[in-house]
Amino acid sequence: MNTLTVDLGDRSYPIFIGSGLLSDSSLYTPYIKGKQALIVTNTTVAPLYLEQVKSALTDFQVDVVVLPDGEQYKNLETLNQIFDTLLEKQHNRTTTLIALGGGVVGDMTGFAAASYQRGVNFIQVPTTLLSQVDSSVGGKTGVNHPLGKNMIGAFHQPQCVIADTRTLTTLPERELSAGVAEVIKYGLICDSSFYGWLQENTSLLMQCDSKALAYAIERSCQDKADVVAQDETESGIRAILNLGHTFGHAIEAHQGYGNWLHGEAVGAGMLMAADLGCRMGDISTQEVSELRQLLIEAKLPVVGPVDMSIIDYTSRMQVDKKVLDGRIRLVLLKTIGEAYITSDVPSDLLNQTLSAGEMLGQL
Ligand code: NAD
Numbered sequence: 001m002n003t004l005t006v007d008l009g010d011r012s013y014p015i016f017i018g019s020g021l022l023s024d025s026s027l028y029t030p031y032i033k034g035k036q037a038l039i040v041t042n043t044t045v046a047p048l049y050l051e052q053v054k055s056a057l058t059d060f061q062v063d064v065v066v067l068p069d070g071e072q073y074k075n076l077e078t079l080n081q082i083f084d085t086l087l088e089k090q091h092n093r094t095t096t097l098i099a100l101g102g103g104v105v106g107d108m109t110g111f112a113a114a115s116y117q118r119g120v121n122f123i124q125v126p127t128t129l130l131s132q133v134d135s136s137v138g139g140k141t142g143v144n145h146p147l148g149k150n151m152i153g154a155f156h157q158p159q160c161v162i163a164d165t166r167t168l169t170t171l172p173e174r175e176l177s178a179g180v181a182e183v184i185k186y187g188l189i190c191d192s193s194f195y196g197w198l199q200e201n202t203s204l205l206m207q208c209d210s211k212a213l214a215y216a217i218e219r220s221c222q223d224k225a226d227v228v229a230q231d232e233t234e235s236g237i238r239a240i241l242n243l244g245h246t247f248g249h250a251i252e253a254h255q256g257y258g259n260w261l262h263g264e265a266v267g268a269g270m271l272m273a274a275d276l277g278c279r280m281g282d283i284s285t286q287e288v289s290e291l292r293q294l295l296i297e298a299k300l301p302v303v304g305p306v307d308m309s310i311i312d313y314t315s316r317m318q319v320d321k322k323v324l325d326g327r328i329r330l331v332l333l334k335t336i337g338e339a340y341i342t343s344d345v346p347s348d349l350l351n352q353t354l355s356a357g358e359m360l361g362q363l
């Protein structure tokens with residue numbers, strides 16, 4: 001097992017990464033301050049992993065809520081099921097919520113923990129690649145609104161993250177690809193040598209090679225932890241973690257949550273960001289086409305939905321948490337490994353990038 005730390009002063013916490021960690025009670029017990037715990041999971045993950053987690057928690061009053069599975073349920077209505085169970089089972093302010101599942105379960109559980117009785121503790125037990133490399137780390141929690149992705153939420157850091165790489169053996173390939181998109185993101189925004197490693201090793205990740213996955217998870221978590229430690233609540237540099245997300249969130253919302261996976265939308269969105277950066281004179285055409293190749297190797301989409309118009313994109317992109325004074329702000333790449341955020345994007349260049357025909361024809 002490897003342990004990394006998210007360094008946030010008195011709210012610092014460990015990320016445990018290794019194989020077979022789910023049922024290790026010594027990883028949970030120090031982070032549960034009271035006698036109660038509520039495991040939040042979903043209908044897909046519960047039959048696979050719930051018993052293992054329960055077996056680690058025999059010293060506690062353990063209750064369980066099993067949510068429906070899917071991004072389309074990441075909303076306030078589903079969130080209420082968590083509050084209902086907490087109240088029915090009389091959980092008090094010392095309870096600890098345990099998020100067992102992918103990013104949807106993690107984001108909702110974290111938000112429930114942020115708001116139940118004005119804030120209780122929670123532990124992240126991510127079971128998808130995407131959640132192990134991204135969503136379980138950094139304390140962003142929340143739910144979607146029909147008009148915008150992750151629009152209702154809070155920053156609330158977990159007590160610890162337990163990333164059991166063995167859970168990835170049951171992950172469908174499409175979900176693995178979605179996770180690889182966020183892994184590629186770290187190389188693009190801040191870690192060019194890792195990007196070089198990914199150009200050599202993405203096929204191993206796609207074969208679910210356990211060594212390669214463990215390395216990619218550790219490196220991604222370290223990159224994310226470094227950024228979060230500098231800017232916990234995204235007043236500056238943390239925004240670079242959203243490379244491709246402004247385009248991606250527009251795709252997800254337009255297509256209806258759950259139709260395009262978050263990681264798929266981010267994959268296509270990162271290529272759009274690279275294409276736009278290239279049009280603005282930053283990243284080279286060679287680098288853009290290498291990124292396109294890498295995304296193809298990871299079995300990710302390299303164009304947005306064919307039926308999405310420029311207006312569909314720009315109207316959705318206006319409902320983005322980075323928008324300031326009505327101006328869209330985007331994360332772009334100076335070069336591989338160096339991202340920056342800007343609101344100075346010429347609309348004609350943005351429109352060119354947003355045209356699927358242009359994407360297909362020129363990359
Ligand atoms: P997800 O939570 O929907 O999980 C993907 C699918 O895999 C689901 O059907 C799930 O039930 C299933 N699953 C989970 N673990 C499994 C396993 N081990 N074996 C088999 N099936 C398994 O999706 P995700 O990609 O994990 O997360 C996406 C969500 O994360 C989005 O809502 C996104 O907005 C959010 N997100 C949040 C942050 C953040 O910083 N908080 C960062 C990135 C993404």
Ligand code: GLY
Pocket residue numbers: 134135137138140238241242
């Ligand atoms: N996934 C973006 C962030 O955590 O800031």
